[in-house]
Amino acid sequence: MTTDSKWGKETLRQMLLIRNFEETADKLTLRGKVPGGMHNSSGQEAVAVGVMSALDPKDVIATTHRSHHHTIAKGMPVNIVMAELFTKATGCSGGRGASMHLADVENGHFGGNGIVGAGVGIAMGAAVGIKQMGHKKVAVGFVGDGGVNTGRTWEAVNMAVIYKLPLIIIVDNNQYAVETFVERVTGGNDIAKRGAGFGLPSFTIDGQDVEEVHKYTLEARNRALAGEGPTFINALTYRYYGHNVGEKGQYRTQEEIADWRSHRDPIDRFSAKLISEGALTQADYEAMINSVAKEIEEAVDFAEKSPLPDVSTILDGVDSGLLGASK
Amino acid sequence: MSTTTPTTPTTQQNPTYSEAFQSGVREEMKLNPNIFILGTDLVERGGHFAQVKGIAQEFGVDRVKDSPISEAAMVAAGLGSAMYGCHPIIDLNFIDFSLGAMDEIINQAAKIRFMFNRPVPLVIRATSGVALGGAHHCNSLESLFAHTAGLSVAVPSRAYDVKGLIKTALRSPDPVIFLMHKKLSGVRGEIGDENTFIPFGSANKVKSGKDAAIISYGYTIVSAQKAAQNLAEQGIDVEIIDLRTLYPLDTDTINETVQKFGRVVVADEAPMFGSITAEIAATASEANFKHLKGPIIRVGAARAPLSANPQMSEAAIPSVNDLVEAVKKVMSY
Structure with a gap:
């Protein structure tokens, strides 16, 4: 099927932006700029962009410890994301969250999470809220292949089914739970x-094909809006870097990583398709690469120059204080 | 300290502690269409303690939802919908069951305002305290929640406070752990009207005294009243302070009480080791050392799981006599 040129170019640009963000942030983390480190999503761009391009900007997501790609695809400006990684006051969580706790609840981003499997439950709860209030929206809960071995994920799936909630569960399945290969720890070895x-x-799909991810998400969203309840999508993908920055991984071979990079890379595949269909020229593509690089450079500059949070605010916002206000 | 003690005597016409909860929830549900209740066996039965009896029939099953026994998902449903803009009451039946949802409560609900600047107007209701049922139905976990930044904890001892506190909780943008003592479910008492709100962090003086004070909450208030009668016969006039909430904690009243008597007992039925009574005794001693006539004495439960055998269970928690002896001890200094 031929790709719509405008959609294709924006989708490709998003994936390039995420890739450049991750590779830049990875280097900055090694230089000590990111307190607590970060989880690099390079290789998994098509899952994030494929899903998000099928959603309405007002739809809700809740995600995982590896969430830069979801967050950027959801529309958060990269300078705000970078500033949060640097734990600066200008970050989306005011520097209180860093890499794992990116959020913009007002705009439907209900947060990354430090707890494996927690995102699906929060998204399920948002879907309860959507249904209670009669809104025409969906919620998307991201979970990894590690998170599908937590009980809370399945409790949330069950509740979404019995209440027919407008929820889409996306397994961003990069095949390694930290350093453990999914097959070694997944009874039955069939997540879908x-x-x-x-x-x-429930479907298993090619998470390296951004159009396939988009199509399945769009169908799931339509079912949800029609009152037909939740959908479960297991998107097979791969991360090119370690679980955490600086990891010396002995648990997989360099050949395996090289094979995924050279044969199934979501950006290479999609750019080649757009060029072969005439939707994109090689010159356009190079200009796009340069443009996102400049955008990320500016984001780093913004983060570097941003102020640190004021440590005198550590008690602010723990609670509203309103419970005892009339005392 | 609040002066909300009812003025008329308790009669059989008064509602029960459980009915007081229904009354407060009903009033707030009428005003706020975004309040809903989710829990097990709520629609037909009205909850295992009749705490929401008739509410589904009045407001419909969209606002009173029967749930699977699935605590993590129940609290997640409350958490996510509260972030979205609802004001859910998640009914966990027994607080012991909250342990299956500790991540959702402590890691998530309690921290979202701090990290993401987003209110989480979520009420988690459960029964608490020691009755029959043994090790998995009698835990007193209130100290754990009070210890967690971002959570508030209500522990009402009578119908009036149940209604006034749940109404306040349902106007609050913060997560509240609402603990109702199972042995008080059927106890009748006067309740306030639709405009009676009890602020959290305001203790109630249950009884004035001249010689010493017992600071407590929940069912132990009943035991303290019996102890006070016994002590009166021995010529000791004891004051009783009901904290009503453990966070926020009414430290002003605690300090005033310590300064007034210099002889104070802090009591509850949770295991004493690391409990809220330790927090109160330690901070009150630090703040009021020169007013103390002797140490603040704590009364609490053994650091042991509760037994199903009624006599063993009773032996693990404070008796009326333990309270009497504790007051006599502070009087001895």
């Missing part, structure tokens, strides 16, 4: 089949 066991449409 687990989903199907709860009685909802």
Whole structure:
């Protein structure tokens, strides 16, 4: 199927922006600029951009410890994301969150999470809210292949099914739970089949094909808006870097990583398709690469120059104080 | 300290502690369409303690939702919908069951305002305290929640406070752990009207005294009243302070009480080791050392799981006599 040129170019640009962000942030983390480190999502761009391009900007997401790609694809400006990684006052969480706690609840980003499996429950709760208030929106809960071995994920899936919630569960399945290969720790070794066991449409898809991710998400969103309940999507993908920055991984081979990079890279695949279809010229593509590089450079500059949070605010916002206000 | 003690005597016409909860929730549900209740066995049965009896029939099953026994998902449903803009009441039945949702409560709900500047107007209701049922139905976990930044904890001892505190909780933008003592469920008492709100962090003086004070909350207030009668016969006039909430904590009243008597007992039925009574005794001693006539004495439960055998269970928690002896001890200094 031929790709719509405008959509294709924006989608490709988003994936390039994420890739450049991650590779830049990775280097900055090694230089000590990112307190607590970060989880690099390079290789997983198509899952984030494919899903988000099928959503309305007002839809809700809740995600995982590896969430830069989801956050950028959701529309948060990269300078705000970078500033949060640097724990600066200008970051989306005012420097209180860093890499794992990116959020913009007002705009439907209900947060990354330091706890494996927690995002699906929060998204499910948002879907409860959407349904209670009669809004025409969906919520998307991201989970990794590690998170599908937590009980809370499946409790949330079950609840979404029985209440017919407008929820889409996306397994951003990069095949390694920290350093453990998914097959070694996943009983039955079929994540989509687990989903199907709860009685909802459940699919395993190619997470390196941004158009396939987009198509399945769009269909899931339409079902949700029609009142038909949740959908479970297991998107097979791969991360090129370690679980955390600086990791010396002995748990997989360099050949395996090189194979995914050279044969299944989501950006290479999609750019080649757009060029072959005439939707994009090589010159356009190079200009796009340069343009995102400049955008990320500016984001780093913004983060560097941003002020640190005021440490005298450490008690601010713990609670509203309103419970005892009339005392 | 609040002066909200009812003035008329308790009668059989008064509502029960559980009905007081219904009354407060009903009033707030009428005013706020975004309040809903989610829990097990709520629609037909009205909850295991009749705490929401009739509410589903009045407001419909969209606002009173029967749930699977799935605590993590129940609290997640409350947490996510509260972030979205609802004001859910998640009914966990027994607080012991909250342990299956500790991540959702402590890691998530308690921290979202701090990290993401987003209110989480979520009420988690459960019964608490020691009755029959043994090790998995009698935990007193209130200190754990009070210890967690971002959570508030209500521990009402009578119908009036149940209603006034739940109404305040349902106007609050913050997560509240609302703990109702199971042995008080059927106890009748006067309740306030639709405009009676009890602020959190305001203790109630249950009884004035001249010689010493017992600071407590929940069912132990009942035991303290019996102890006060017994002590009166021995010529000791004891004051009783009901904290009503453990966070925010009414430290002003605690300090005034310590300064007034210099002889204070702090009591509850949670295991004493690391409990809220330790927090109160330590901070009150630091702040009021020169007013103390002797150490603040704590009364609490053994650091042991509760037994199903009623006599063993009773032996683990403070008796009326333990309170009497504790007051006599502070009087001995």
